[in-house]
Amino acid sequence: MSTVLKKTRSLEDTKLHYCPGCSHGIVHRLVCEVIDEMEMREQTVGIAPVGCSVFLDAYFDFDIIQAAHGRAPAVATGVKRALPENLVFTYQGDGDLASIGMSEMVHAAARGERITIIFINNTNYGMTGGQMAPTTLEQQVTTTTPAGRDTRLAGFPIQVPELLSSLPGAVYLSRVSAHNPKNINKAKKSIRKAFQAQMDGLGFSLVEILSTCPTNWRMNPVQSIQWLEENMMEIYPLGELKSVEGVS
């Protein structure tokens, strides 16, 4: 007997457009594996952001809506209210979610909207060429912080689950990482919990995934992994920041 680790049903068999070593692909796989394990493919609606993951519809084999930049949580709200039985999630980058989409995110959480946000924190705007994101680290060089992020002028990194934690509508908030096998496995478990919390009608859930962007970090993929470990983890500690009773 032999088992095969391979593409799960919900993943399209097509070449990804992401740069070599980019974490997006890994997270795509995790999301689809969870959906298939939950046997939810045919009831799932994914909302794509504007960002490097704008092409979700090409990679996921279930219904997808591409949303305006930052507005995925509002779009998801419109979908979930019309299709309360479906699994509705958004997949958003740090620019999309925490910069332009701040209001839609906070209010979806405040409403306890039964949706899940998969949040890719790669500390910059990948798609547009590596500008500062709200999650850019202090002193990090980006194309719009050429001398490193100066917190006095450009502000401090935003910790998203921490920000949302005071909202009763948010029932599951976690931070995981996609940079090595152990953490990838943990990330998958967390995504499953978040989806389950939604389907159990508990409220809003969000999983932040620390990710690499080798291209704009101007490092190779292996260096990127190290940089993530050495620099991001301190500011973005992993763990389940909030998990109310009933989340399993």
Add this chain to the structure above:
Amino acid sequence: MSTVLKKTRSLEDTKLHYCPGCSHGIVHRLVCEVIDEMEMREQTVGIAPVGCSVFLDAYFDFDIIQAAHGRAPAVATGVKRALPENLVFTYQGDGDLASIGMSEMVHAAARGERITIIFINNTNYGMTGGQMAPTTLEQQVTTTTPAGRDTRLAGFPIQVPELLSSLPGAVYLSRVSAHNPKNINKAKKSIRKAFQAQMDGLGFSLVEILSTCPTNWRMNPVQSIQWLEENMMEIYPLGELKSVEGVS
């Protein structure tokens, strides 16, 4: 010798358009008294919101900019960066600040923008006729929650200072109340602290002021005071939620 309690310099001598018993007038006075005590009238720029307090320019005798609904923190940012030596504050209602203006508020705080937000929480949209605000209490009846706010559909009240507390750029966050003499005096002290934190260059400061809206609460002013005490204070506990070192 005799002292006279009367209108302070920065207040215009004109009739206020607010409803009888509305807290806006009290807070106007406190803000002006603090400014005059700090001798900052000629260096102050106030940003008016859209809301019942949209007419600030008629009541305050210093430079005023009227901002688009919810955008006062962004306008204040534009002013403060150009006039770093001036005292720049916004005066915003709960709809303006915590609903449509969520993103501008959070990001001004995240940037540690050296501005102060005076935040009037009266649990509804006063100006437009008493609709639900993000701060409307559970089960509270408003014109858009005619059966009382159902948190499952309309979400939970947002506690603003709590929401912002994880942001390092926010250095002073407090909640006070304008419903009786003792608390009014405390409110004034808190406003002073917030302004001082700004002028000391420490970062972003915000003072939430629990306020009444007798008209839309459909109570008389005295009943309103009681309702505030009995219902709002539990969800919106008073105190200094955050006051970093250096705030005085």
Add this chain to the structure above:
Amino acid sequence: MKKFGTTIAGFGGQGVLFVGQVLAHAGMLEGNYVSWIPSYGVEMRGGTAHCFVTIAEKEVSSPLVEHPEGLLIFNKPSLEKFEPKAIKDGFLLLNSSLVDQEPRRSDLKIYKVPANEMAAELGDSRVFNLIMLGAFVKATGVVQVENVKKALEEIIPEKRKKLLPLNLSAVDKGVEAI
């Protein structure tokens, strides 16, 4: 009557808009075109309120009543504001309980009703506005009194139906006052 425009004005909280609605509803019951429009927005806050009601045989063009055939005045500031606008020989009905001032114009058909006192007699000071309406309708004949009553029956929501008799007698009391 081809077209009759009424301005109803008073303090916020005096039920000015409601009275206008009853009048318009009565007009509808008589098969006429009607329009009703309130003063809306910030000016409502605490201050004064007014509304315009037009009842006409043809479709009403503008709902604004710039030169009213009839004025239904609940307080002093409203008298000052609207008296000059009435058409020549128009109707003016005053709540003399709150308006101690004399109208300036001599061409108008003027009626004074001490509505607050009369309402007190009915045991509920709030219905003074329907007393005014009853008197106004009687004085102007813009609609039938019966239809005002029918309008009230149709407008007042189920849960407040027990107030209907009081409201109807307020209308009657107004009618009698003319």
Add this chain to the structure above:
Amino acid sequence: MKKFGTTIAGFGGQGVLFVGQVLAHAGMLEGNYVSWIPSYGVEMRGGTAHCFVTIAEKEVSSPLVEHPEGLLIFNKPSLEKFEPKAIKDGFLLLNSSLVDQEPRRSDLKIYKVPANEMAAELGDSRVFNLIMLGAFVKATGVVQVENVKKALEEIIPEKRKKLLPLNLSAVDKGVEAI
């Protein structure tokens, strides 16, 4: 030469855009109108990159070079994509280190330069692109070699000036290869 359009194409990271910029700069130094435009946006991501450079006596109309006079091809996919677009009898310069395929067209003036190997000889594999440029300029005569060098001097930022000699010899090496 009234107008000479060049398409430069290769993998992202091969310095395609930079080479185009040097060429355009050289054109400017000769007092010509020049335009340079990159492929921009998502397609850059990991995949291929290209840019268009036009050098002309009059103002360039569209910066797009739909039918290039010259092709500067850094890799195989680019050969496939752009070879058909060249004008009749145009120039085609290939990096034979990465393109093992033969061009299909017989009308083109074809030059092959094993640029990667030659760069390795210079001790820095990254300068293969300037070797290509040197060869291209020599082959086409679109600008003077001297002005390519002058362009490099002006473009390379102060803090990387120490790489200038290497870059200049890469150009020379390319020139020699023709």
Add this chain to the structure above:
Amino acid sequence: MSRVLMKGNDAIGAGAIAANCRYYYGYPITPQNEIGEYMSSEMPKAGGVFIQAESEVAAINMVYGTSATGARVMTSSSGPGISLKMEGISYIAAAELPCVIVNIMRGGPGLGNIAPSQSDYFQATKGGGHGDYRLIVLAPSSVQEIYDFTRQAFYLADKYRIPAIILGDGFLGQMMEVVELADSAKDDEYARIPEKPWAITGCKGREKNIVNTLLIEPDTLEKHNWKLKDKYQQIAENEKRADLYRVDDAEILVAAFGISARISKEAVDMARDEGIKVGLIRPITLWPFPDHVFKNLDSVKGILTVEMNTGQMIEDVRLSVEGKIPVEFYGRTGGNLPDSTAIFEEIKRMGGM
């Protein structure tokens, strides 16, 4: 059919529910607050959803989401709020999603005031958002029409997969008039929701559906743009509407929409009473603009456009007459209404009287 006295804003809500709209997302703004308030109490009764969105931006994007699922959905706002929806509207138009958007116009620009206005004509008809797109724009001039046009707007939106705008003004929203309600609305043609095989519902038993507006290849996007253009052409052919009043022998025409047209009508009657041959053209669809009714007006010597702005629809009138008839303008702004006497004077002047 039942006849009721109803506020324009309430009639919008009633019309939407009668058209089987079951989702409403909006953010309060005067002079259209009653729409949301009506929906907050009536939607739950109808088994529908009301959300007071956190902003107009969120509201229009919720509309995008719900429309993508195939359900009928509406939002409403006024001036500043409509401006905030521009990006979302461009997306909805691009994705060819049907929905109804209500703009109860108030005075602008900026915060302006809450009095009635018609100064968002350009925004609605020429596309206030980015890119080439069009919206069906219906301009009611009475509370009855507000009710009827709202129902029709849902029908047209679904028919062409396009957002439809109801362009009213503060007075139409605030005033009460008599409305005949379509009691049997549930079964009429406006209430019937067509099949939507493209809808996002979860891919059970079918290939996945995609709603997307990113067309990264210029050729693909160009194709989409021309396809949209064709659709707009088709709508222009089928759906232009205008109301003509006493135009048959007219030598002077007044062109006006919405509440301005009502007032103009009175002026036309006044002028007719004095023997002036004048008529009224009232465009009902502002887009597609009923240019056809401005053709072959051989007896007409002049057109007076009456608007509550500083001159917007006049451009479409001028484009329609192609220089053949002089077009003049009478406008009031800032919340002031045109005055029938003033219009009458203009007509007299143009008639050389």
Add this chain to the structure above:
Amino acid sequence: MSRVLMKGNDAIGAGAIAANCRYYYGYPITPQNEIGEYMSSEMPKAGGVFIQAESEVAAINMVYGTSATGARVMTSSSGPGISLKMEGISYIAAAELPCVIVNIMRGGPGLGNIAPSQSDYFQATKGGGHGDYRLIVLAPSSVQEIYDFTRQAFYLADKYRIPAIILGDGFLGQMMEVVELADSAKDDEYARIPEKPWAITGCKGREKNIVNTLLIEPDTLEKHNWKLKDKYQQIAENEKRADLYRVDDAEILVAAFGISARISKEAVDMARDEGIKVGLIRPITLWPFPDHVFKNLDSVKGILTVEMNTGQMIEDVRLSVEGKIPVEFYGRTGGNLPDSTAIFEEIKRMGGM
């Protein structure tokens, strides 16, 4: 003067700094990211402020704030981001605050793509936001003009207290050309910032200043609307600009702006080479539209409007010629450029050849 090879987007930044703009607020969006990136490194060197705003909405409102203080300030974006700024732009226009807004147009509607386009013409010229207002709209067609027009835009914005838009496209933003920089810019007429007694600076030594767009009384707002209209009229009288090329004896005219005009120029030359009497009108100010150059064209038999959209400027051309000359359209969209040969063919066809 120094001649440099420069990207269009960088030239905007350089032009702004040369015009003494010291505040830039923007949010990244392709194809104009280089503007923000340029500003992030150059503004600090010039003692100015760069903020990457959290959104386009925040950016335009920061602009409002800084402009109110009297300083020169700029923002830039493309399609979707510009749509999000509509409310803010309406406020800035209402408050009569000067500023410069750059739109490097990309394919739309919706997310569209990042390729060049001219499909935001209506939005820029007719007012994409609510209320009656106008913006000065400058359409450069080369990197040199981008640099020059940016400087002029600040001058005009201050002169008339009005927002000015630079309407470019993805290619103009991305391409490099030779630019002559005004080295002595600091002292030239474009760099000089006029006195602004209305500015918000703290009321030291004077009465308070107020920046406000709420004019609650209809009469007050109406007065303001007509005042704005007068100002727009004045701008229309003074500032219309167009570039004419070989029009003197022309029987056919091509009308095109921006990059389309460059390509059209090539087609005009091709046609002239074949003896066809054709010329090019290139509007430089899209608002105020240079309608005067379309008057008295007695020898002209037809006009071909060439745009990278499905037909927008053509309306202004048609309004200008008032039916006297037939106006035709050739358009490409979705990021595709007009093709000079195709334009040439159209010209030939119109010339009856």
Add this chain to the structure above:
Amino acid sequence: MAFKGKVTIDREKCKGCGLCVEFCPRGTLELDKKINTQGYNPAVVTDQDNCNACGFCFLVCPDMVVEVEKIKEGSK
């Protein structure tokens, strides 16, 4: 050391909200039966001598129509 207070209320601008009446510790104020021109029943001072100049009426008045003159009385 105690104070005496002299309280002035702008009758026409007062909105009769009653907050001053509610918070006056000495029962010095009440709402008038007669309305002012705005239609409100304004606050009036009924017992000036009873006022201890605590300033509460000034503090809670949302319309800033109260002035309190604080007059040192000397210790009784």
Add this chain to the structure above:
Amino acid sequence: MAFKGKVTIDREKCKGCGLCVEFCPRGTLELDKKINTQGYNPAVVTDQDNCNACGFCFLVCPDMVVEVEKIKEGSK
């Protein structure tokens, strides 16, 4: 009980990011010297027999171009 693994890498789709190489605990993979048509140096299996079917290469591959067949070996 141990496993053996059979690892297949889609050479043409691989982007040569090297993550699989980095995380393979058995040194079973390396990047090829020759580029694929995309221009990347793809990962190749150098020592199939050495693979323990841990699946790390599958887990970390962002491009899902790795398949791992897990073959039960029986206890050694």
